[in-house]
Amino acid sequence: MSSRPSFDGARALAVAFLSSASLVAAAAGPCDLYASGGTPCIAAHSTTRALYGAFTGSLYQVKRGSDNTTTNIAPLAAGGVANAGSQDQFCASTTCLITIIYDQSGRGNHLTQAPKGAFSGPESNGADNLASAIGAPVTLNGQKAYGVFVSPGTGYRNNAVKGSATGDAPEGMYAVLDGTHYNGACCFDYGNAETNNLDTGNGHMEAIYYGDSTTWGSGAGSGPWIMADLENGLFSGANPKNNAGDPSITSRFVTAVIKGGPNKWAIRGANGASGSLSTYYNGARPTVAGYNPMSKEGAIILGIGGDNSVGGQGTFYEGVMTTGYPSDATENAVQDNIVAAKYATTSLTSGSALSVGSSISLRLTTPNFDTRYLAHTAAAVNTQVVTSSSSTALKQQASWTVRAGLGNGGCFSFESKDTAGSFLRHNNFELKVNANDGSKGFKEDATFCPQMGLNGQGSSIRAWGYPTRFIRHYINAGYIASNGGVHAFDAASSFNNDASFVVGTGFA
Numbered sequence: 001m002s003s004r005p006s007f008d009g010a011r012a013l014a015v016a017f018l019s020s021a022s023l024v025a026a027a028a029g030p031c032d033l034y035a036s037g038g039t040p041c042i043a044a045h046s047t048t049r050a051l052y053g054a055f056t057g058s059l060y061q062v063k064r065g066s067d068n069t070t071t072n073i074a075p076l077a078a079g080g081v082a083n084a085g086s087q088d089q090f091c092a093s094t095t096c097l098i099t100i101i102y103d104q105s106g107r108g109n110h111l112t113q114a115p116k117g118a119f120s121g122p123e124s125n126g127a128d129n130l131a132s133a134i135g136a137p138v139t140l141n142g143q144k145a146y147g148v149f150v151s152p153g154t155g156y157r158n159n160a161v162k163g164s165a166t167g168d169a170p171e172g173m174y175a176v177l178d179g180t181h182y183n184g185a186c187c188f189d190y191g192n193a194e195t196n197n198l199d200t201g202n203g204h205m206e207a208i209y210y211g212d213s214t215t216w217g218s219g220a221g222s223g224p225w226i227m228a229d230l231e232n233g234l235f236s237g238a239n240p241k242n243n244a245g246d247p248s249i250t251s252r253f254v255t256a257v258i259k260g261g262p263n264k265w266a267i268r269g270a271n272g273a274s275g276s277l278s279t280y281y282n283g284a285r286p287t288v289a290g291y292n293p294m295s296k297e298g299a300i301i302l303g304i305g306g307d308n309s310v311g312g313q314g315t316f317y318e319g320v321m322t323t324g325y326p327s328d329a330t331e332n333a334v335q336d337n338i339v340a341a342k343y344a345t346t347s348l349t350s351g352s353a354l355s356v357g358s359s360i361s362l363r364l365t366t367p368n369f370d371t372r373y374l375a376h377t378a379a380a381v382n383t384q385v386v387t388s389s390s391s392t393a394l395k396q397q398a399s400w401t402v403r404a405g406l407g408n409g410g411c412f413s414f415e416s417k418d419t420a421g422s423f424l425r426h427n428n429f430e431l432k433v434n435a436n437d438g439s440k441g442f443k444e445d446a447t448f449c450p451q452m453g454l455n456g457q458g459s460s461i462r463a464w465g466y467p468t469r470f471i472r473h474y475i476n477a478g479y480i481a482s483n484g485g486v487h488a489f490d491a492a493s494s495f496n497n498d499a500s501f502v503v504g505t506g507f508a
C-alpha cells in the first residue's frame with residue numbers, strides 16, 4: 001500500500017526541499033511531490049518547465065523547416081523553465097514543429113507523432129500532424145516558454161509505455177491546459193489509452209478530456225468541462241449523461257486532474273494560476289457495462305482519442321501520469337506548485353504593430369509578384385496588381401480594416417473594406433471572405449496572428465487556430481499553408497516568400 005501523507009506532510013517536504021542548502025536550485029517539482037506521496041510519476045511531459053526539482057535534461061525536441069534539422073530544448077536551470085530563447089534562435093526565419101515531448105521520469109516514455117488509427121490523421125500516411133513550436137507562448141515566473149497548441153489533426157502518442165497502469169490498476173494524472181482553447185469535437189485528451197490505436201471497448205482508456213462535447217456526458221452550464229475519457233464515453237461523474245457538480249471552466253489556465261482505481265475514480269480541477277483544487281466527482285465507476293473493472297491498456301495519448309479521433313483542439317503545457325492512486329493532499333500540493341510556477345499570458349504577435357480600426361493593404365514579397373496585393377473578388381481571395389490609379393472597387397477589394405481578433409483578442413481579424421461585416425477567414429485551409437455568422441468556429445477561423453516576416457520582409461500571418469499554417473498566396477489564390485505538407489499549396493518551395501507580406505496603408 002502506498003503511504004498517504006497529510007497535506008501538511010507534502011507541504012513540509014516541499015519546504016524541506018526549498019530550505020535545504022544543497023538543493024537551493026532544486027525546489028520540489030510536481031513529480032517530487034507525487035513520489036513523496038507514494039504515487040510516483042511514470043511519465044512527466046512538459047514543454048514549459050522541469051517537473052522534477054533536479055531535472056536538467058531535454059524537455060522537448062523541435063525540427064525546423066529550413067533544413068529539417070532538430071534541436072533539444074532544456075530547462076534554463078535544474079528544475080527550471082524551458083530555454084525558449086534557444087528555440088527562438090534555432091527557429092529564426094523559418095518554421096518549427098515539436099517532434100518529441102520527452103518523458104522526464106527516466107523511463108523513456110516520450111511522446112512522438114501519433115500514427116494512423118481507426119481514424120486517419122492528416123499526414124499522407126495517416127499519421128497526425130505535429131504541433132507548431134510557437135502556437136502557445138506563455139510566461140512562467142516572467143520567463144517565456146511555449147506550450148503545445150493542438151489543432152484538429154494534431155496528436156502525440158506512445159504505445160509502449162513502461163510502468164503505466166493496466167487493467168484495473170490505480171493511477172493518477174494531471175495536466176495544465178489553456179481553458180479558452182477547446183472545441184466540441186472528439187477528443188482533446190491526455191492520458192491512458194489503447195496500445196493499438198483502435199477502440200477496443202469500454203474501460204480501455206482513462207484520460208483527461210477537456211472541451212465542450214455533449215455527445216456523451218456533460219457538466220453544469222455550456223462547458224467547457226474536465227471529463228474522463230474512459231472509451232466510448234466522456235464521463236463527468238457516475239451518471240453517464242450529466243453531473244451538475246462538474247462546472248463549466250472559465251479560467252485562462254486550468255489544472256485538470258483525473259484518477260482511477262478499483263471501483264473508484266475522481267475528477268478534480270482548479271484555476272492553474274491561483275487557488276486550490278476542487279473535487280467535481282469522487283465515487284464509484286459508471287454502472288454501464290465495461291467500466292468496472294477497467295481494462296486499461298497503458299499507452300499515453302496527447303490531443304487525440306484512443307482510436308486516433310483527431311477532431312479535438314486544446315493547449316497542453318504540462319502533465320504527468322502516476323502509478324498508484326494519488327491522495328487529494330498530494331494533488332493539492334501539486335496545485336500549489338503549479339500556482340507557484342506563475343503561468344501568465346504573453347504577446348501572441350511580433351513585428352510591425354497593427355492598429356485596430358486602421359485600413360491596411362498586404363503586398364506580396366515573392367520576387368516578380370511584389371506589385372500584387374492580397375485581395376478578394378466576392379468570397380474568393382486572390383492577388384491583384386493595385387496602384388493609386390486602380391478603380392475604387394479594386395482598391396476596396398485590396399483593403400482590410402484591422403479588428404481585434406474575433407476568436408482571440410491577442411491577435412487580429414481583417415474585415416473586408418467593401419463588405420462590412422465580412423471577414424477574411426479560412427475554410428478547409430482556403431482563404432475566403434465571408435459574413436461573420438457569430439459562431440465560435442467562424443470567429444476562430446477569422447483570427448490571425450502576425451509575426452516578423454519569415455523572409456525578413458514585412459509580416460508573416462499565422463492562423464490562430466492552426467499555428468503551423470500561414471497566410472500564403474499560391475497560383476494567385478489565398479490559403480493558410482504549412483511549410484511542406486499534403487496539399488499543393490503547402491509546397492516548401494518558395495514558402496517563406498509566399499508567406500511574407502508588407503503591411504501598408506489601405507488603398508481605401
Ligand SMILES: *[C@@H]1O[C@H](CO)[C@@H](O)[C@H](O)[C@H]1NC(C)=O
Nearest residue numbers: 065066067068069484485492
Ligand atoms: C524535409 O523533409 C521533407 C520530408 O521528408 C522533405 O519533403 C523536404 O524536402 C525536406 N526539406 C529540406 C529543406 O530538406
